[in-house]
Amino acid sequence: MSAPSKQRLRELLTWIADTEAHNGYPISEGPKNPDGDIPDEVFRDIRYLADHGLCRPEYLEQHNDMRWHWAEPVRITTQGLDWLSEDGGLTAEKRTLTVKFDEDQFKALLIAKVDQSDATEEEKSKVKEAISKGSTVVLQAALTEVTKTGIAFLPHGFQWLQKLFVG
Template identity: 25%
Template sequence: MSLDRSLQLKLLEYMAAKYPYHWDFYNDFPEGSENYEAALRNLYYLMQHELVEKKSLTLSNYNGTGFNLIIHLPTISQKGMDFLADDGGLSAILGVVTIKFEADTLRTILERRINQAEATPEHKQSMIDGIRELPAESIKHLTMKLLDEGLDNLPNAIVLIGTYLGLS
């Protein structure tokens, strides 16, 4: 039996309607008990992805041949609620990664690039001296200008971005 995306969505939506409480699967599942195995498999899959609480499934008593997995207290998790949210929920806000470059780090990067350029040593040194004298806000502004200019002049920028994202 394969996983069923539409069934997974239904299960999550039923649980979301009861959030933060568990959903009464046995009384409120309109697909009926004939689809119990499909629901069990898909709920287990959702649990592995932490979209539902672990208490949603439990092992039954030993029946002589082993334990059975049963639907117990199906409850959507915060990750499940965020998954259903159009905006990604709080996970989208809390999961934001901020990258900060200190002015000194940017200066070092710029100085290294200047030293690699084809120019006279005197010209390189005067540029490095100028970079070292710039205040932090000017370094930030210069870096943004260089980034914009670099992207504008990189003929395959979109292709490169797509490749990095696995979209090409």
């Protein structure tokens, strides 16, 4: 058994989220097979979403006879709303590590690195001026790249990380 397609899950969860239209997803009003039965994939998709905390069915179980038994409605959770949002909502924000770095201090570090280079004084001057006038957005991007590169080139990186995090 493979995981359902993200597109299908997104469509189902979007429908569940539209509480103004139906006050929770009424399974009985969802897609039907030609014989009028609700397809197993709908139940499996709802179960999958529920297992990941994205929706909360009132009751949904597959019994030994392999038939699904349910009670309506299915409601979206806050985690489900965040999964649907483009920016990941508060879930993404909670998992964001915020590092405050003084802009002037960062510029001074970058300029010091330029001064250590073998470039000509003219080249150094141009780069230092660009750094001095750099916008916050550009500096944030530079800080991200510097951090990635710094971690990639840590001497004895594993040992350093092990000592820092494990002790």
